[in-house]
Amino acid sequence: MSIEDAAPGVIAVSVVAIATLAIGTWGLRLSRTTSDFFVASRTVNPRLNASAIGGEYLSAASFLGVAGLLLTFGAEMLWYPIGWTAGYLVLLALVAAPLRRSGAYTLPDFAEARLGSAGVRATCSVLVVAIAWLYLLPQFQGAGLTLRSAVGAPTWVGPLVVGMVVLVNIGSGGMRSITFVQAFQYWLKLTALLLPAAVLLAVWAGDGAPAAAGGAVDLAEWSMPLADGGGGRGLYLTYSLILATFLGTMGLPHVVVRFYTNPDGPAARRTTLVVLGLLGIFYVLPPVYGALGRVYADELASSGRSDVLVLELPRLMVGGPLGDVLTGLVTAGAFAAFLSTSSGLSIAVAGVLGQDVFDRAFGRRLTGVAAFRIGGVVAVVVPLLIALALPNVGVARAVGLAFAVAASTFCPLLVLGIWWRRLTDVGAVTGLAVGFVGSGSAVLWAMTSRSTGGWAVLLEQPAAWSVPLAFATMVLASLLTADRVPVHTRRFMARLHAPETLHLDRSSS
């Protein structure tokens, strides 16, 4: 790749990295206490918080992956962005306000407060780290692919750059500075996808609005919104994906930790509503790239390089300096996507590790901030090393399966914990274990095997059976251990559901 071709990408990546570090450092001056580091001292207003959630949530899979998948597989892939958005509606209806009112820092905190058991807490901590790392891995690998496509760098450069920027940011300001960084990155990502899309649509209209060429994919199949071109198998895969994404969103560690930064329950609801709007606006754009790709970039699909569609479409359609500017813009957006999602996940893991593993280290008790920083280093370095060692784990699959695991573990725990008084610690741990083993074995199988015939379809997309199984196990095991229902259950439920205006006892929040 020539220097002229690489220039827009290099400039874009540098600007995003520097802006991220600058905003993060500015946040440092505002972050002083442990509460600042973990939950931004709960003073983030709904609009800022919603932008931050949107910025953190729109990962590489949303920015690059969806458009490429749409180009290759067609309408069935529209279920991914729908599920990623609808997941927030389910979260809003079932957990948003009670979760905020629970007054806990992290998911393990919630589980321990609700069930009064250290065993449940430990199980949740392991799950948070497992799901977050499963989700971080493809972010790092996607960064490698992007930098290779944009500036011709070796694939190990991307993960390293993203890892370093995230590390500096977490270490310097914690949740408070990350909130500003991520709010900025939502708007950056939206602009970086919206402006080029508008220009490209204008170019397409100027060309006389040519129809899609019947190339690599059959057009009838391309407009069929069912996996595998329809049929019973396709129907199962589609519904299983819907279940995983609709229910998995609430169980993603980096999503949940954001809710603790709202001032109160109603603010948590309003934040979620704004997030729904922000995601809806963003997800209208990837289909534009997918559809234009059918007209102008069909060879990317046939050569199996559809992942870089968003990065390369501007140059394919527009030449000269304008093409360079647009390329720089989408590269900046993609890089922001890796940075923000990686930051959010690392924060969630750092919070859990800081509280549960490194609160006592090196033979003495650490302060909250020091433990958080050590947790952050481990949270970033471990998946970074895995990403460098195994550069070829399926990127899109790993993100999809992280949702299936979250839907099979934390979704039952949150829903039953918030709405069902008879949940016990034994029931929770049993259900979490069954859900994790069920969906996790499917993950392992999907990453190691290539067979897709017959009953293997159940392992390809496990959520349709693993989620009901986890719910049923949790309920049954709780009913069998009814004498273990915590004594404080009713009081805790009152705190989760009662409006703040009643001034209940919130001394511990």
Add this chain to the structure above:
Amino acid sequence: MTDAVPPRVRVTGPPRRSQAQRPVDLRADSPLSEVYLDSLLAAQLRLAGRILVLLALAVGSLPLVFFLVPGLAEQQVAGLPLSWLVLGVGVYPVLGLLGWRYVVRAERNERDFVDLTRGSG
């Protein structure tokens, strides 16, 4: 001519709060607070259930519809396949509307509950 005697008026102080009108302490394990909490929980759960059923009907039914009516996905509307229009654009306003409806109703449930526990509702 005799002036009509004005009717007697009883002068009293403001009505005293009776036991039942005091704000209910939800932390206390009394049968009354339990009933109140149950009513709030049931109302919020019913609301969440209604929203999720609407979500299932409006969005969750789409794969089944496209499965049962095979030619539907290829129908062209304004030069674009119907499936792309519905799934790529049409779904998002529906999600937003459902979310907005939930927030309004949930806050109303909570206001009603506060009025109830303060004895004015």
